[in-house]
Amino acid sequence: MDVINRISTRANADTAHRIHFSRGGPIESMPLAELDRCAAAVARHLRDLGVGPRDRIGVMAKNCIEWVILDLATLKLGAVVAGFETGRFDARTMGELYGLKLLFVDDGSENAPNTIALAAVADWAREPLRPQDTAPLHPGYAPDDICAIKFTSGSTGQPKGLEATVGSVDDSLSSVTKLFGHGDGDNILVFLRLALLQQRYWIYSALAYGHDVTVTTMDEVLPAAQAVGPTVIMGVPGFFDGVKAQIENAAGYDPQDIAARHEIIQRRLGGRIRYLWTGSAPASRALLDFYNGCGVALFEGYGLNETCIVAKNCPSAFRIGSVGKLLPNKTVDFDADGILIVGGDHPVNTHYSWCAPGDNERCSCPMAGSGPMISVTSTTTDISTFSGGRTTSSR
Numbered sequence: 001m002d003v004i005n006r007i008s009t010r011a012n013a014d015t016a017h018r019i020h021f022s023r024g025g026p027i028e029s030m031p032l033a034e035l036d037r038c039a040a041a042v043a044r045h046l047r048d049l050g051v052g053p054r055d056r057i058g059v060m061a062k063n064c065i066e067w068v069i070l071d072l073a074t075l076k077l078g079a080v081v082a083g084f085e086t087g088r089f090d091a092r093t094m095g096e097l098y099g100l101k102l103l104f105v106d107d108g109s110e111n112a113p114n115t116i117a118l119a120a121v122a123d124w125a126r127e128p129l130r131p132q133d134t135a136p137l138h139p140g141y142a143p144d145d146i147c148a149i150k151f152t153s154g155s156t157g158q159p160k161g162l163e164a165t166v167g168s169v170d171d172s173l174s175s176v177t178k179l180f181g182h183g184d185g186d187n188i189l190v191f192l193r194l195a196l197l198q199q200r201y202w203i204y205s206a207l208a209y210g211h212d213v214t215v216t217t218m219d220e221v222l223p224a225a226q227a228v229g230p231t232v233i234m235g236v237p238g239f240f241d242g243v244k245a246q247i248e249n250a251a252g253y254d255p256q257d258i259a260a261r262h263e264i265i266q267r268r269l270g271g272r273i274r275y276l277w278t279g280s281a282p283a284s285r286a287l288l289d290f291y292n293g294c295g296v297a298l299f300e301g302y303g304l305n306e307t308c309i310v311a312k313n314c315p316s317a318f319r320i321g322s323v324g325k326l327l328p329n330k331t332v333d334f335d336a337d338g339i340l341i342v343g344g345d346h347p348v349n350t351h352y353s354w355c356a357p358g359d360n361e362r363c364s365c366p367m368a369g370s371g372p373m374i375s376v377t378s379t380t381t382d383i384s385t386f387s388g389g390r391t392t393s394s395r
Contacts, residue, residue, distance in 0.1 A: 002143075002166070002170040002172055003169065003170050003173050003174070003205075003208045004141055004147055004166045004169055005141055005202055005203065006071065006134075006207075006208050007036075007075055007076075007208060008075040008076050008138070008140070008141065009138070009139070009140050010034035011036060011037075011134055012032055012033055012035075012207055013033050013245075014031065014032040014033050014207070014210060015033050016031075016210070017031070017032050017082055017183075017206060017210055017211055018030060018031050018212050018216070018229075018239070019030065019032060019065070019212070019213050019215065019358065019383070020075065020212065020214040020215070020217065020224075020228045021064070021065040021068075021212070021214070021215045022216055022220055022224060023064070023065070023344070024060065024091075025230060025352065026227075027071065027227045028065075028215075029198055029254075032206060032207055035068070035069065035072070036072070036207065037073035037129060038069045038126075039065075039069050039073045039075075039076055039125075040073070040076060040129055040133065040134075041073075041123055041125050041126070041128070041129055042069055042070060042073035042124045042125050043073040043074075043076035043077050043125045043137055044127075044133055044137070045124040045127060046073060046074070046077060046079075046102075046157075047137060047148075048236065048367065049102070051074075051077055051101050051102065051291065052077065052078075052079065053077060053078035053079060053081055053138050054078065054079065054080060054145075054146070054250045055077070055079045055101040055323060056079070056081075056082055056099050056100050056101055057070070057074045057079055057080065057081045057100065057101060057102050057104070058083075058084055058095070058098065058100040058102070058103040058104065058138055059071070059081065059082070059083055059084065059103075059118070059194075059195070060083075060084040060085075060086055060089060060094075060103065060104070060105050060106075060195070061086065061104060061105055061106045061118045061192050062086065062106060062193075062217060062261040063190075063193065063215055063217045064190070064215075065122075065270065066118045066119065066121040066122055066125075067118065067194045067215075068194070068200075068203055068215060069121055069125050070118070070121050071194070071203075072190050072203070072207075073121075075147060076137055077136075077137050077138060078137065078138030078139075078140075078145075079101075079310075080146050080148060080163075081147070081148050081149070082148070082149035082197055083148070083149070083150065083151075083153070083192060083193075083194060083196065083197065083200075084099055085151070085159075085195050086106070086195075087162065087372045087381075088154060088159065089107060091103060091111075091112040091115060092111065092112045094112075095112060095113060095115075097210030097354070097362070098150070098187075098354065099159065100114065101114065102114050102115075102116060102387065103115045103116070104116050104117070104120075104121070105118065105238070106118060106391075107119075113367055119331065132139050132385045136339075141166040142166070142171070142344065143165065143166055143167030143351075144166075144167060145165065145166050146163040146164065147164065147165070147166045147169065148163075148164040148169070148197050148200075149161055149162070149164070149196040149353070150162050150164050150196070150305055150348070151195075151305070153229060153305070154220050157378040157381070158356070160352045160354060161352060161353050161354035161355070161383075162305060162348055162349050162352055162353065163349050164197055164236075164265070164348050164349065165347070165348065165349060167346035168308060168344070168346045168347060168348045168349075169197075169201065169348040170346070171329055171344070171345065172198075172308045173201055173205055173208070174307055175211055175309070175327040175328050175329070176201075176205075176309065176312070178204065178313040178328070179312060179315075179316070180275070180314055181233075182205055182209055182211055182232070182317070183209050183210055184210055184211060185210035185211070185231065186211035186212065186230065186232060186274070186360055187207070187211065187213065187214055187228060187230045187231050187232070188205070188212075188213050188214070188231070188232045189213075189214045189216070189221070189224065189225060189228070189230035189232065189233045189234075190203070190213065190214065190215050190216070190346075191215075191216045191217060191218055191220075191221040191224070191233075191235065192218070192234070192236070194215070198303075198308065198309075203215070206325045206342065210264060213362065214228050214229075214230055218239075221233075221235075221239070222268065225269045225270040226269075226270050227267075227270075229270035229271050229272040230269070230270055230271050230272065230273070231273060231274040231275075231276060232273075232275060232276070232277065232279070233269060233273065234277040234278070235276070236275075236278065236279070236281055237281050237283040238281070238286070240278055240287060240291065241284075241287055243265070243268060243269070244287060244290050244291075244337065246268070247261070248266075248267065256385075258294045260294065260295070261290075261293075261294040261335045262294040262295050262296060265306050266293065266296065270372065273296060274297075275297040275298070275299055275315070276291060276296065276297065276298040277298075277299050277301065277312075278299070278300050278301075279301045279302060279303060279309075279312075279323075280298060283298070283300050285320070285321065288320050288321075289320070291319060297318070298321055299312065299318065300313055300324065301313060301323050301324050302323035302324070304342075305331075305348075306348060306349075306355075307342045307344065307348060308348055309312060310323075310327065310330055310332065310342055311324045311325060311326045311327065311332075312324040312327065313325065314324060314325070316386060324381075327344040329344055329346060330342065330343065330344050331343040337382060347370065386395070
């Protein structure tokens, strides 16, 4: 069974693995089985409020356990989660614009229709489940069904909206698990915004593959890491640059003492790091050498909102300066103008659902015989991949 349907139509009985989180104080945790029970309770409350399959639920709030529970509850209803970055959208108009049934926000102060404070989710999660409440609330998603709405960064104007397919989520999670072997003993730390769909992947991964996950915020990431000892941290290069600067500026730091650097990095990040993962922007060679040169693996990759993960360095295929191994079911090519074309068996989608006139025409690039494809960037980005035993580099 695929990952999303395993989460949304089955009860999770895993008491061995936990989700860790904070509410502005000490780290708390709960078994994944309890997280699943909370989501099921919230799903039934949402159903009583009239939410059903394919309805859209918006969330515009900072990272917290209620965000996680609401997301999972929406999946259990066969509905769609739209994550919005705080400060980028107007709550008074977004409900109608994006067709939201309900919008959840941090404190409910926005004067907008059908808006609920996210704190209500905590109360709903405590509602007991009756024996008859264990039945699935929907029969399962098809691969082409929509389970989430994701948005571009908005660097070129109003963020464009994509409706993400279930098949694309399942495909990415399956591919990443094969490359990295996430499972028992792992604890993946999530601190980037949960509004970014890919950050929620690691919660789905914990429920599907059996490992711990920690959810925190950028402000609390280092204290959280030291408290829970994650094995994997995923962050943008700027985060890892910041840790590097702290270490290099500390009194007594010796750049020639490789063993000491390894120990300092591990201690700063909780002491159990198996690998670090970065993307979203180019990582400098100095940054990559700082970590990899002392035995703390920092794997760089490449992807976009429109494509999800395209290529990734991993333990079995790693070369500094490349963005790694092309994921299974993904293809890359360049057109006559040097535009990078990414294809996939299970694309996030083949068009924007919300965008300016002409954006879809500039973006889509169907190519016969190669699966759905989308043009994603110009040749200012290097793509170097390991494929079929060969290393290829294209510009």
